[in-house]
Amino acid sequence: MTTYPATLQEELLKFLRNDQVSANDTVLANHSKDESYHEWSTPDLVVFPEKAEEVSQIMKAAETSGVPVIPFGLGSSLEGNVIAYDKGITIDFSSMNRVTEVRDKDFLVKVQPGVTRSQLNKELKKYGLFFSVDPGADATLGGMAATNASGTTSVKYGVMKDQIQSLEVVTPGGDIIHTGSLARKSSSGYDLTSLYVGSEGTLGCITELTLRVYGIPEHVMAARASFPTIDYAVGAVISMLQAGVPVARVELLDEASIRQVNRFNDTDYIEKATLFLEFHGNEAGLQEDVAFMEEIVSSHKCEAIDFEKDNAARVKLWEARHNLAYAYIHDSPGKKMMVTDVCLPISELGGAIRHGREKMTELGLDGGILGHVGDGNYHALLMIDMEKEEERRKAEMFNEEIVEYALARGGTCTGEHGVGKGKMKYQEREHGKALPVMQAIKEALDPKGIMNPGKLIHNGRGNGQ
Amino acid sequence: MTTYPATLQEELLKFLRNDQVSANDTVLANHSKDESYHEWSTPDLVVFPEKAEEVSQIMKAAETSGVPVIPFGLGSSLEGNVIAYDKGITIDFSSMNRVTEVRDKDFLVKVQPGVTRSQLNKELKKYGLFFSVDPGADATLGGMAATNASGTTSVKYGVMKDQIQSLEVVTPGGDIIHTGSLARKSSSGYDLTSLYVGSEGTLGCITELTLRVYGIPEHVMAARASFPTIDYAVGAVISMLQAGVPVARVELLDEASIRQVNRFNDTDYIEKATLFLEFHGNEAGLQEDVAFMEEIVSSHKCEAIDFEKDNAARVKLWEARHNLAYAYIHDSPGKKMMVTDVCLPISELGGAIRHGREKMTELGLDGGILGHVGDGNYHALLMIDMEKEEERRKAEMFNEEIVEYALARGGTCTGEHGVGKGKMKYQEREHGKALPVMQAIKEALDPKGIMNPGKLIHNGRGNGQ
Structure with missing residues (x-):
């Protein structure tokens, strides 16, 4: 007599081909993790549907058996959002x-x-x-x-x-x-x-x-602006937003992050707190916007502005920015990355980043600070040796400190990475009496609690902490 | 022995002052209607809370008694959204x-x-x-x-x-x-x-x-552009959007509507299909945007562009636009206004307005067409003699025709007025299997069905049609 998951596999094979259902160890392992520091856990099965009707049949089979279902894209999430802590079926949408x-x-x-x-x-x-x-x-x-x-x-x-x-x-x-x-x-x-x-x-x-x-915008202009300290850079962003300069991108990288960028890319950017900026618009409007921006950053002690004049230099700039997390990972073999993700009202951002830096120093943690500062969102990139209990504890403590700071000032525990498993513990603190309303919705729409249990919200199931 | 609503009034007076709870006929009548053609119906009581805590107490009292609650702003809704078809308590937030x-x-x-x-x-x-x-x-x-x-x-x-x-x-x-x-x-x-x-x-x-x-934008520029037909005007808007001209307002008024504007305002606008336009931005960018706009409207046979150079002329332009509905109402004593409100993907807007005009002519209905055409949203303003069964029936038929047309092309039955009572009948057609999901949410968050029953969604209560 076969037992679960074999019976379920049999059920799925009634409407899926053999190559759409896998219990292969490598496939399971590839779907046991995301890009975060969170513990790994393999699902029982991975399925590869090709249309909505197949997803519908998979869901019916899972709900009948009460088996968890986890939708999976590429596994690039950062809070354990796709990890199969309760086993079950991972639906890979590739x-x-x-x-x-x-x-x-x-x-x-x-x-x-x-x-x-x-x-x-x-x-x-x-x-x-x-x-x-x-x-x-x-x-x-x-x-x-x-x-x-x-x-x-x-x-x-x-x-x-x-x-x-x-x-x-x-x-x-x-x-x-x-x-x-x-x-x-x-x-x-x-x-x-x-x-x-x-x-x-x-x-x-x-x-x-x-x-x-x-x-695609008619004209695009990109620039790097270096500042003596991170405070001045953040101050310049706040002034720009308040003056209504319609910036399309404004990214902050601290000195450590710029150093990392230079190390892993063919760049020699000035190693100081830097804003990467981009403007989109028509030519005349853009020139006026950029002139206004230059005026504002100058008044915030900007030491150098370099414009990326051609498309290739602009692409290189953003690639360097995007590869920063991978640069840290490559540089720290055996370690795992923790990326914090608080977001605050823009008026509170300067204080928040200052507080974050202080706490990092206090706890002796090494890492870079960067952020989508135009949104009030910043990240600390920490490389953690998960074997070292003390290092892990300190990173967790840092995360808690900055979340508390953000929540106390009207901010959120996650600006863009989601709750997953990692931010579950802050949900009650952040949402208060709105949390039972969310729970009522969860129970109404997923009465058996099969959908990605242990993530985002407690519903009497799932072993999310 | 007192009975409902007297017992409820007594209950409410435990935490509200006398002047915060009213069963006065005039007050009830003032809260029995909105600005639409929908039938009137008075609530049992009107309450005037001054803080959230009082609203909380009102809700508790209502839920305990199973009495409907209707939140009420100013009664300017257009689909019977605030009418007390099931009696109960109207909460006036003034x-x-x-x-x-x-x-x-x-x-x-x-x-x-x-x-x-x-x-x-x-x-x-x-x-x-x-x-x-x-x-x-x-x-x-x-x-x-x-x-x-x-x-x-x-x-x-x-x-x-x-x-x-x-x-x-x-x-x-x-x-x-x-x-x-x-x-x-x-x-x-x-x-x-x-x-x-x-x-x-x-x-x-x-x-x-x-x-x-x-x-507040640094610079604002407003203009009126007249076209030989409504088709050319709509075509110009679609071209502007597709060219990425960042227009801040673009309103269409047909010939009948412009005539009504001139009659009720101190204006002598050309009585043809007209776009009212506004641009916001920095001076240089705005000049380039406006030049681009002029080029586009010209290629759509625009016959005249008039720029509203000063603030007063601009204010007059938008006041005239806003007062259009009231102009129709003043001009049709004893009649009630029906404003249709479909919205479509922008590529379907031209055909939809053409279809709407044809149906109006076919049914012998009189009224204006106007719209927030940049959003794909248009309204027909119809003045209906509610005593005349035939007129009423024709207006309803017209509304149904244009809703069907919109839904068949990926549009919605209401772009901005809401469902209220008037658009309930289209909800199943528009949302299909998503409607039971909405119903599950309604039942989870309002299990006793006290909140504005008979509006937006059926939940086994309420006499909405």
Whole structure:
């Protein structure tokens, strides 16, 4: 007599091919982790559906058996969001990776959840369009929707939530539903789109996304501005935002991060606290914006501004920025990366970063500080030797300190990485009496608690701490 | 022995003053209607709370007795959204009308739900800031949030949902919860803010809003562009959007509407299909944008462009636009206004307006067509003699025809007015299998079904059709 998971595998093979269902050790191991420091845990099975109808059948089989289901993009999450702590079925969306429709006249595109950001932009370029959200990692769009990702361009274009026009979602019961419409705005019914975005697969599986896209800007200008201290750099950003300078990207890198950039790229950027800036617009407007920016950074003791004049230099600048996390990882063999992710009202950002630096020094932690400072969001990149209990404890303590600081000032424990397993413990502190409302929604939409248990929200199941 | 509603009134008077609870006929009549053609119905009681704690106590009393609760702003809704079809308690928020905090450095402001849009802008002007959403009516911000209102500026700044940073909400059980945070972005927990926005008081009462505001633009330029037909005007808008011209407002008025504008205002605008346009930005960028716009409208047979050079002319332009609905009402004593409100993907807008005009002619209906065409949203303003069964039937038929047309093309039955009672009948057609998901949420968050029954969503209670 076969037992679970073999019986379930048998059930799945009634509608999936052999090569769509795997219990192979390597495949399981590849789906046991993300890019974070969180403990690994393998699922029982990994499935590779090719269409929504198959996802629906998988969900029905899982719900009948009460087996956990975890939607999985590329595993680039940073809070254990896709780790199978309760075993079950991991749904890998890599076989659902087609751009299904480009409605260029409506600035809309339909994609399957396994399409990556760079794949989409390659396709859109043919139409003179681009997709704005740029979290660094070449994540899947399904995963980016699930965590409400953002990144370097959200100061101008907004976060993932702002780009999602509608979703196809498979409910835990196996229904295939469509949220929203293709109209630019609507006041019809409850906003299910925004509810599923950022729900980290705890309410259902996203099987198609309709995304808003933009015309490639007429003119783009990028610059690096170096400052004597991180404080001056943050001050300059706040002044720019308050003056209404329409910056498209504004990224802060501290001295340590710039050093790391130079080490792992063919660059010789000045090793001081630096802002990477980008402006999009028409030529005349852009010149006026940049002149205004120069005036503001000068008044904040900016020591040097270097403009990246051609496209190649601009690409190099952003690649260097994006590769920073990987540069740290390469430089620290055997260690794991903890990336903190608080976000605060912009007026509180200077104090928050100052506080973060002090705590890092106090705890003797080594790492870089960088951030999407235009959004009030900053990260500390810490490389942790997970074998050293003391190092691990200190990193955790640091994370808690800066989360407490942010929450006490109207901020959030996660600006863009999501709750996953890592930020569960802060949910009650952050949401208070709103948490039971979230729990009521979870119970109403996933009554058996099969969707990604132990992540984002407690629901009487799951071994998330 | 006293009976309901007298017993409930007694209960309410335990924590409210006499002048906060009214069963006066005039007061009840004033709360029995909105600005739409929908049938009137008086509540049993009207209460005037002054703080969230009082709203909480009202909700507890209502839930215990199973009595309907209807949140009420100013009654400017257009789909019967605040009409007491099931009697019960109407909560009038006019005594909660303070701007409680201006965080100018964070571009955030906290307001109570009874604050009106013009009241807020008057206050913000002192800080060089403005609130962008402009639906025409001087509605309350609580009401605008409840219906996810938008209006003339959403093509640039977005709709109500895009401006709401966080909410204080009183649940049907009387809990006072806070959604979101003050950070510009967050990936923490489910997005309750977006769920309550547009929920039309069917899930809880909004008692405070934290709104995003903007710096008053450096330069503003407004213009009127006249076209030989409505088709050319719509074509020009589509070309402008597709060329990425960053227009801040673009409103279409047909010939009939311009005639009405001239009749009721001190204006002599050319009586042809016209676009009212506005641009915001820095001086150099704006000149380039406007030049580009002129080129585009010319290629769409624009016959005349008039720039409103000074502030007074600009104010007059937008006042004339906003007063259009009232102009129609004044001109049709004894009639009631039906405003249709479909929204489509922009590529479908031209065909939709053409279809709408044809149906109006076919049915012999008289009225104006106007729209927030940058969003794909258009309205037909029809003045209906409600006593004439035939006229009423034709107007209903027209509404159904254009809704069907929009839904068949990926549009929505309501772009900005909300579902209320009037659009209930289209919800299943529009949302399909997503509707039971909405119902599950309604049942989870309002298990006794006391919140604004018969509006937006069926839940086994309420006499909405």
